[in-house]
Amino acid sequence: MQTNLTINGTPQRLELDPRTTLLDALRHHLGLTGSKKGCDHGQCGACTVMVNGRRINACLTLACMHDGDEVTTIEGIGQPDNLSPLQQAFVSEDGFQCGYCTPGQICSATAMLEEVRNGWPSHVTDDLDGGADLTTEEISERMSGNLCRCSAYPNIVEAIRKAAGENA
Amino acid sequence: MSVSKPLPHDSGHLHVQGTARYVDDIPSPQGTLHLAFGLSQIAHGRIAEIDLQPVRDAPGVVAVLEAGDLPHSNDVSPSVHDEPLLSGHSVHYVGQPVFLVVATSHLAARKAARMARIDYQPRDAILTIEEALDADARFEEGPRIWEKGDAEEAIDTAPHHVEGRIEMGGQEHFYLEGQAAMAWPQEGGDMLVMSSTQHPTEIQHKVAEAIGRPMHAVRVETRRMGGGFGGKESQGNALAVSCAVAARLTGKPCKMRYDRDDDMIITGKRHDFRIDYRAGFDSDGLLTGVDFIHYTRCGWAQDLSLPVADRAMLHSDNAYHLPAARIESHRLRTNTQSATAFRGFGGPQGMVGIERVMDHVAHELGLDPVLVRQRNFYAPASVLAQPASDVPKDNSPENNAEPPEAGVDLTSRGAVAASSQDAAVPNAGGAQTTPYGQPVEDFILHEMTESLMQSSDYAARRAKAAEWNAQNPILKRGIAMTPVKFGISFTLTHLNQAGALVHVYQDGSVHLNHGGTEMGQGLFLKVAQVAAARFGLPLEAVKITATDTAKVPNTSATAASSGSDLNGMAVKTACDEIAGRIAAHLAKLHQLPADAVTFAEGRVHVGEESYTFEEAAKLAYEARISLSATGFYKTPKVQWDRIKGQGRPFFYFAYGAAVSEVVIDTLTGEYRILRADILHDCGASLNPAIDIGQIEGGYVQGAGWLTTEELVWDDDGRLRTHAPSTYKIPAIGDVPEVFNVALWDGANREDTIYRSKAVGEPPFMLGISVLMALSDAVAACGTGYPALDAPATPERVLAAVQRVRDGV
Numbered sequence: 001m002q003t004n005l006t007i008n009g010t011p012q013r014l015e016l017d018p019r020t021t022l023l024d025a026l027r028h029h030l031g032l033t034g035s036k037k038g039c040d041h042g043q044c045g046a047c048t049v050m051v052n053g054r055r056i057n058a059c060l061t062l063a064c065m066h067d068g069d070e071v072t073t074i075e076g077i078g079q080p081d082n083l084s085p086l087q088q089a090f091v092s093e094d095g096f097q098c099g100y101c102t103p104g105q106i107c108s109a110t111a112m113l114e115e116v117r118n119g120w121p122s123h124v125t126d127d128l129d130g131g132a133d134l135t136t137e138e139i140s141e142r143m144s145g146n147l148c149r150c151s152a153y154p155n156i157v158e159a160i161r162k163a164a165g166e167n168a
Numbered sequence: 169m170s171v172s173k174p175l176p177h178d179s180g181h182l183h184v185q186g187t188a189r190y191v192d193d194i195p196s197p198q199g200t201l202h203l204a205f206g207l208s209q210i211a212h213g214r215i216a217e218i219d220l221q222p223v224r225d226a227p228g229v230v231a232v233l234e235a236g237d238l239p240h241s242n243d244v245s246p247s248v249h250d251e252p253l254l255s256g257h258s259v260h261y262v263g264q265p266v267f268l269v270v271a272t273s274h275l276a277a278r279k280a281a282r283m284a285r286i287d288y289q290p291r292d293a294i295l296t297i298e299e300a301l302d303a304d305a306r307f308e309e310g311p312r313i314w315e316k317g318d319a320e321e322a323i324d325t326a327p328h329h330v331e332g333r334i335e336m337g338g339q340e341h342f343y344l345e346g347q348a349a350m351a352w353p354q355e356g357g358d359m360l361v362m363s364s365t366q367h368p369t370e371i372q373h374k375v376a377e378a379i380g381r382p383m384h385a386v387r388v389e390t391r392r393m394g395g396g397f398g399g400k401e402s403q404g405n406a407l408a409v410s411c412a413v414a415a416r417l418t419g420k421p422c423k424m425r426y427d428r429d430d431d432m433i434i435t436g437k438r439h440d441f442r443i444d445y446r447a448g449f450d451s452d453g454l455l456t457g458v459d460f461i462h463y464t465r466c467g468w469a470q471d472l473s474l475p476v477a478d479r480a481m482l483h484s485d486n487a488y489h490l491p492a493a494r495i496e497s498h499r500l501r502t503n504t505q506s507a508t509a510f511r512g513f514g515g516p517q518g519m520v521g522i523e524r525v526m527d528h529v530a531h532e533l534g535l536d537p538v539l540v541r542q543r544n545f546y547a548p549a550s551v552l553a554q555p556a557s558d559v560p561k562d563n564s565p566e567n568n569a570e571p572p573e574a575g576v577d578l579t580s581r582g583a584v585a586a587s588s589q590d591a592a593v594p595n596a597g598g599a600q601t602t603p604y605g606q607p608v609e610d611f612i613l614h615e616m617t618e619s620l621m622q623s624s625d626y627a628a629r630r631a632k633a634a635e636w637n638a639q640n641p642i643l644k645r646g647i648a649m650t651p652v653k654f655g656i657s658f659t660l661t662h663l664n665q666a667g668a669l670v671h672v673y674q675d676g677s678v679h680l681n682h683g684g685t686e687m688g689q690g691l692f693l694k695v696a697q698v699a700a701a702r703f704g705l706p707l708e709a710v711k712i713t714a715t716d717t718a719k720v721p722n723t724s725a726t727a728a729s730s731g732s733d734l735n736g737m738a739v740k741t742a743c744d745e746i747a748g749r750i751a752a753h754l755a756k757l758h759q760l761p762a763d764a765v766t767f768a769e770g771r772v773h774v775g776e777e778s779y780t781f782e783e784a785a786k787l788a789y790e791a792r793i794s795l796s797a798t799g800f801y802k803t804p805k806v807q808w809d810r811i812k813g814q815g816r817p818f819f820y821f822a823y824g825a826a827v828s829e830v831v832i833d834t835l836t837g838e839y840r841i842l843r844a845d846i847l848h849d850c851g852a853s854l855n856p857a858i859d860i861g862q863i864e865g866g867y868v869q870g871a872g873w874l875t876t877e878e879l880v881w882d883d884d885g886r887l888r889t890h891a892p893s894t895y896k897i898p899a900i901g902d903v904p905e906v907f908n909v910a911l912w913d914g915a916n917r918e919d920t921i922y923r924s925k926a927v928g929e930p931p932f933m934l935g936i937s938v939l940m941a942l943s944d945a946v947a948a949c950g951t952g953y954p955a956l957d958a959p960a961t962p963e964r965v966l967a968a969v970q971r972v973r974d975g976v
């Protein structure tokens with residue numbers, strides 16, 4: 001079935017089996033292998049991308065459900081000579097070891113910082129209306145869907161904090 | 169100089185843009201075929217009838233292979249040829265590959281694989297340690313037993329005793345990148361293989377056997393893995409061999425990757441252990457003798473189980489001098505996944521045994537466990553006579569004239585030596601010896617733990633926790649320090665070798681290759697730092713390239729934490745060879761001695777003159793001087809007799825210590841790690857940023873093993889925890905709220921690369937402090953000893969709280 005997606009700003013017309021996940025559409029049909037498949041069950045976060053600005057596990061949604069949507073993958077977040085603040089911070093803070101979770105972490109964190117800017121509270125936010133401070137606890141809670149088996153977590157938190165600070 | 173600097177990972181820019189390529193990201197050539205296994209549904213039995221016609225008829229299927237269809241060797245074992253790629257008629261665990269589907273897509277292959285009709289004749293399955301003992305199902309003819317002195321006598325005559333048992337579960341690697349391989353047929357029947365493996369040479373060896381060609385016809389390349397942790401030392405063989413066999417059959421490139429559930433169901437994990445212990449000690453807590461019995465569940469095939477169980481025995485002392493010890497080890501055969509290498513390789517299990525004894529002894533005497541631990545430490549290196557410089561009698565494998573058995577993969581840790589060698593170890597300094605006779609000459613844990621006690625404010629926090637516990641009936645706190653002394657070297661002595669290949673091009677850029685593989689541990693960066701330092705070049709001048717069996721042959725697995733020790737030294741030798749040739753040439757031009765030539769800051773200085781490195785390379789090239797060299801290194805001093813349990817298996821020890829504090833909820837058994845303080849010894853660190861990352865990651869992974877990571881098999885031998893929904897690895901919120909990690913400042917006493925120390929595995933065992941802190945918190949609930957098994961899930965903690973309250 002035909003599905004129209006805008007991927008990283010470029011319109012794409014795809015002929016797909018309706019059961020194709022968004023992740024498989026990206027990796028297999030568009031050759032965008034930056035989004036990783038860690039579990040294919042929505043449990044590790046390695047496949048996180050943004051759909052219309054909101055983060056989503058690409059393995060857990062069908063491509064055809066997003067007809068007309070804007071999808072941003074890790075490939076669309078920055079340019080080689082113009083990395084996003086989060087990408088830069090992950091490099092400078094060494095927010096990875098093997099790097100396999102990194103694209104998902106960065107997509108997730110990009111959207112997460114937007115959620116914070118929009119004043120969305122999390123489970124650990126004290127003041128439901130007053131916005132959240134990016135404490136370690138707050139970052140951990142909001143990034144809990146992205147596993148890192150290398151446990152580069154302390155540096156991931158540092159990278160996010162750094163990028164958030166620079167953007168504030 | 170580029171060494172000792174906290175430089176960020178070399179592939180960082182690629183990782184953050186998603187352009188770092190893993191095997192499954194390599195663009196597949198047109199017509200690539202995809203593979204999937206059909207798996208055994210029973211734990212043990214015979215296949216009475218198998219009908220694969222529905223599989224063959226399924227859409228997209230190109231071929232279906234059974235054991236009998238394999239053209240050559242049907243074996244993917246890293247040790248004793250007991251692990252067929254495809255099962256044939258008897259099956260030995262739920263998840264064993266029975267047949268192989270080759271199809272036009274990954275999905276088509278997986279769907280088709282489910283359509284087989286198989287009639288099984290089930291047999292009794294051996295699943296547990298008890299069942300294996302009852303059936304005497306084991307590897308090797310009987311238990312391995314190593315002894316030092318008369319442990320029984322020492323225990324019986326001691327004023328105090330403890331005895332008990334601890335069970336510890338296995339651990340799934342959960343490398344975030346699942347197993348993957350791709351094979352690409354070349355002209356004349358040759359094969360190019362891309363594999364996510366820690367051991368390209370073994371893949372090469374196994375593929376060559378499977379396609380009936382010499383090793384020279386197979387080239388294996390590995391750029392990086394998305395995590396390995398030991399799970400890619402031997403477990404990738406099946407995929408790479410399948411791809412190569414199918415590629416040969418079809419003439420098409422073939423690719424295989426396991427979906428996560430299949431990966432967890434098919435591949436081996438950390439060995440689970442039961443350890444029975446008995447210890448005698450005096451009223452200060454000083455041990456007089458210890459007796460350990462290790463029961464190891466090895467799964468259905470031998471794989472690397474013997475050296476794993478050996479390493480557990482080798483770490484039964486951890487940091488403590490045992491005047492008398494007896495260690496008995498049973499390697500049991502069960503109808504489960506074949507347990508395999510996992511960070512620490514048995515060391516963590518052995519160490520948990522003695523740490524439990526320390527905890528139990530302290531509880532028995534009502535002493536602070538830190539005091540008991542420190543009292544039992546080996547004597548400090550500082551009180552020893554000068555280092556023993558005499559070279560031991562050379563009885564290393566070089567002098568072995570016996571040809572090894574044909575077909576054995578000599579580069580595998582599974583190729584354990586069955587023969588005894590004379591292994592008398594010199595001990596000129598009069599150091600205390602381990603239960604296996606190695607003098608402990610570099611012991612620094614007295615100083616390290618003293619420093620850690622101060623920096624972590626242990627005494628005050630322990631007092632505070634006690635105060636808190638006296639006031640709070642529901643939440644209880646616990647705090648514990650555990651040390652790590654981990655032996656560095658492959659215990660199979662001949663594996664302690666490495667090669668490198670270095671080219672300098674005429675523009676002064678450097679191509680670097682070595683036998684180690686990159687799985688996130690930062691090996692490539694560390695080794696590149698060494699190369700840059702030798703040539704006095706900035707890091708950017710050195711090109712890091714994929715591990716490639718065509719460039720460096722006969723490599724050992726990147727394992728046993730040895731990656732930078734071995735490959736760093738090999739690269740240094742190669743670089744020094746080239747630098748020496750350039751220096752000799754320039755010195756001659758200037759009629760100066762060769763030592764008047766130095767390499768620094770991108771330039772080559774000759775007396776008063778100075779050239780850019782590029783100019784120097786050009787001059788050498790024009791003078792017809794080779795700018796390419798291989799390097800080779802073998803670890804000195806090591807020798808080991810695994811049958812007698814005597815020798816010097818380790819070149820040196822790496823040390824560390826951690827203090828962890830936890831709080832438990834006695835109503836639910838739930839807990840959190842409040843704070844961790846770590847002091848770890850990396851010698852003179854090659855890259856402090858990388859090393860701290862390894863330490864943090866190792867600690868968290870070790871804590872995960874002992875707390876939340878629980879593997880559950882049902883009564884039919886089915887693994888029920890085969891996805892992250894049911895198998896819980898640490899998430900970002902499981903990191904201690906306060907996490908202080910520092911490096912111990914000190915050079916390696918042994919002559920390693922820039923006097924650094926290996927760091928891959930040792931920090932994993934710092935996680936043991938979490939288990940001991942939980943034990944401490946549970947102990948605060950009553951008078952009994954918690955005897956907490958691992959993983960200490962909330963259920964187990966709750967049960968232990970109950971026991972302690974009941975004063976059992």
Ligand code: FES
Nearest residue numbers: 038040042045059
């Ligand atoms: S691959 Fe999508 S969440 Fe794991």
Ligand code: FES
Nearest residue numbers: 097099101148149
């Ligand atoms: S860096 Fe390896 S999984 Fe996160």
